[in-house]
Amino acid sequence: MPSSQADRSSAASEVEGLALFAELSAVIIAASVDEPMVLVRPDVPVDTLPAGPLQSGHRTLEAGLRAWVEQQTNLHLGYVEQLYTFGDTDRIDMPGRGGRSLSIAYLALVRALRASARSGARWQNVYTYLPWEDWRDGRPAVLETIETYLKTWVKDSGDAGALREKRAALAFGLGTDSWSDELVLDRYELLYEAGFVREARRDGETTPLTAMTDYPMGLDHRRILATALGRLRGKIKYRPVIFELMPESFTLLDLQRTVEGLSGIRLHKQNFRRLVETQGLVEETGELQTETGGRPARLVRFRREVLLERPSPGLRLSSTKRPPN
Amino acid sequence: MPSSQADRSSAASEVEGLALFAELSAVIIAASVDEPMVLVRPDVPVDTLPAGPLQSGHRTLEAGLRAWVEQQTNLHLGYVEQLYTFGDTDRIDMPGRGGRSLSIAYLALVRALRASARSGARWQNVYTYLPWEDWRDGRPAVLETIETYLKTWVKDSGDAGALREKRAALAFGLGTDSWSDELVLDRYELLYEAGFVREARRDGETTPLTAMTDYPMGLDHRRILATALGRLRGKIKYRPVIFELMPESFTLLDLQRTVEGLSGIRLHKQNFRRLVETQGLVEETGELQTETGGRPARLVRFRREVLLERPSPGLRLSSTKRPPN
DNA sequence: ACCGCTAATACTCAAATTGAGTATATTCGG
DNA sequence: CCGAATATACTCAATTTGAGTATTAGCGGT
Incomplete structure (x- = not known):
């Protein structure tokens, strides 16, 4: 389609000299029954996500990502989905390097x-990186500090104050007793804007979080992690992605604990099982898991067929206030 | 954070010579009351989306996009969200151009x-570009052709046939009488794989769609459009994005027609209004719209405050079988 | 002034889904 | 054989849906 390229080519030539550098980075999530884990490379002084530059040999972006991850971590990836492309000059570009990332x-x-x-x-x-996101044992302690900090931030902002206040209230559920598990990115963005997380500071200036055993991440990586967690929390509600994290066979409680770990909230046990069963998401293996401490639990496996049956068989989570599970 | 860059830099140098070219492209949607419209540039022989290369002057990707669109179409964008980054060599790269897009x-x-x-x-x-997606007046006629075509494709595929059959059945609701409005991309991908859409053909080979006044799009643009439509259809169900398309004041039926246009399905009028009202999405302007043909309709406006009240006030659509609205 | 058309708005009702429990069944370790 | 600990089963009221029917208010004629 040559003619359609006419004006584009000329526009392109204006920047033909722009050195563009594309990095493929991966938020790789796994789950022990109780805690969601992310794979990081411990660099000094910060942790970074597995990543590598896009190369000409990469047929597709996803293939390139898989190749880098396999090379760097020896891990073969199963489920992969694209998250977001970041490109703000002030947050991505490495100082000293010419061109654009x-x-x-x-x-x-x-x-x-x-x-x-x-x-x-x-x-x-x-x-470790987003300590305010875990509500499984009640309101996380950091939120005290965060709330105080945000209040100052709101006060110090004149006209914009009213808007900031509402945004903060919505994202962190201040005032109300509600917490939206999916607003991970909104919360991170607020904390970034407010200068609460370390990477928001140009200089080495400390922040309240620094004092509290903060585990910083390189470049934009905490933002990327927040994007990933928010996306995943949303997705388990309408797609059976959670099973990508489960072993071949597991108990319903294992499943629940895994979902709780990712969502950061506790769920109502009986209703959770009802949901899983009525959705036909699992089938019995016939075996039992006896190391439960009580009555043995049935072992089940994911019913892969559902992927081809219904379009959106996820786990709409029904949270619970008290944890009397 | 210099030390964290150690191995990355060396890896980068392997491809420092790779000419990378990033294009920012936009699916710009507007809505007349009855039809969802997309802004295209009529190139010969195909239509293309507004687009331009990322330049060093662009502080953020989004800013770059806005700049290009303003320059090319004189249109100032309001709501903008990132969709996806495409980079498969065989679908994106322009023949004859060195490097990577x-x-x-x-x-x-x-x-x-x-x-x-x-x-x-x-x-x-x-x-015009995705004629099988509009079910407002019943099953679109193209689907007859598509169904026949897909059946052949399934037959001609030996072992993979069973899987293909299920995928097609799920995406297009074959066999059942259900249609999932959000599976736009799945359907496009299937049609692409099956060689039904023109851009799937390397040579000038015709496809059934060609014969049926197909309006092709350049490069990957029909895929991008499908991605956009699917995303939008999903999003109106849990975020009040639809109001980005509405004028300052409108009637509830205007709103419904706009949603129907985008979703490609008919909705139950009474329940639609109930939903909009109980969600508190709109407020009365006090004025009436009298050119309705019947009883005048109240004019309403979007209640922007909801954005700061509830986290996900969208329009869960309840479809209807017959259109007795 | 009133009729009938048309569409807006109001109200109804059964079915399904949810939220929050209580009740019963099985193991295990003494 | 008891009690602790869990799994699993069943219950029930409150909401939320899906699908209607009923009523209201302008308009264009006569």
Whole structure:
């Protein structure tokens, strides 16, 4: 389609000299029964996500990502989905490097925690980096600090104050007793804007979080992680992606704990099972898991057929206030 | 964070010579009351989406996109969201051009249909390019052809046949009488794989669609459009994005028709209003619209405050079988 | 002034889904 | 054989849906 390229080519030539650099980065999530884990490469002074530059040999972006991850961590990825492409000059570009960087981020889900020694990648609890997101044992303590901090931020902002206040109230459920598990990115963005997270500071200035054993991440990586967690929390509600994290067979409680870990909230046990069963998401293996401490649990497996039956068989979560499970 | 860059830099240098070219492209949607429209540039022999290369002057990707669109179409964008980054070598790269192309696609929603003459962009009905997606007047006729075509494709595929059959059945609701409005991309991908759409053919080979006044789009643009439509159809169900397309004041039926246009299905009128009202999405302006043909309709406006009240006030659509609205 | 057309708006009702429990069944370790 | 601990089953009221029917208000004629 040559003629359609006419004006584009000329426009392109204006920037033909622009050195463009595209990085493929991966948020790789796995789940021990109780904690969601992310694979990181411990660099000094910060942790970074597995990543590598797009190369001409990569037929597709996803293939390129898989290749890098396999090379860096010796891990073969199953489920992969594109997350977002980051490209703000002030947050992505490395100082000293000419040209322009793009970061194409992917979310990957894997079953086991076979972290590989090659390059020393290791699994870290997701909530290490986003400690305010875990409400399974009640309101996280950091939120006290955050709330105080945000209040100052709202006060110090004159006219914009009213809007900031509402945004903060909505994202963090201030005032109300409600918490939206999916607003991960909104919360991160607020904390970034407010200068609460370390990467929002140009200088080495400390922030309240620094004092609280903050685990910083390189470049935009905490933002990418927040994007991934928010997306995943949303997706488990209408697609059976959670099973990408489960072993071949598991108990319904294992499943519930995994979902709770990712969502950061507790669920109503009886209703959770009802949901899983009526949706036909699992089938019995016939075996029992006896190390439960009580009555043995049936082992089940994911019914892959549902993928070809209904279009959106997810797990609409019904949360519970008290945890009397 | 210099040390964290160590191995990355070396990897990068392997491809420092790779000429990377990033294009920002926009699916700009507007809505006349009855039809969803997309802004295209009529190139010969195909239509293309507004697009331009990422330049060093662009502080953010979104800013770059806005700049290109303003320059090419004289249109100022309001709501903009990133859609997807395409980069498969065989679908994106332009023959004859060395190096590698990325296409970072955005979805934009605008209120009016002020197409601009600059560069001759014009509004086209979205269903011109995806005619099988519009079920408002019953099952679209093209689906007969598609069904026949897909059956042959399934037959000609040996072992993979069973899977293909199920995929097709799920995406197009074959066998059942159900239709999932959000599976736009799945359907497009199937038609692409099956060689039904023109752009799937390397040579000038015709396809059944060619014969049926197909309006082809350049490069990957029909795929991008499908991505956009699917995303939008999903999003109106849990975010009040539809109001980005509505004028300042409108009637509830206007709103319903607009939603129907985008979703491609008919809705139950009474329940639609109930939903809009109980969600508190609109407020009365006090005025009436008298050119209705019957009882005058109240004019309402979007209650922007909801954005700061509830986290996901969308329009869960309840479809209807017959259109006795 | 009133009729009938048309569409807006109001109200109804059964079915399905949800939220929150209580009740019963099975193991295990003494 | 008891009690602790869990799994699994069943219940029930409150909402939320899906699908209608009923009523209201202008308009264009006569």
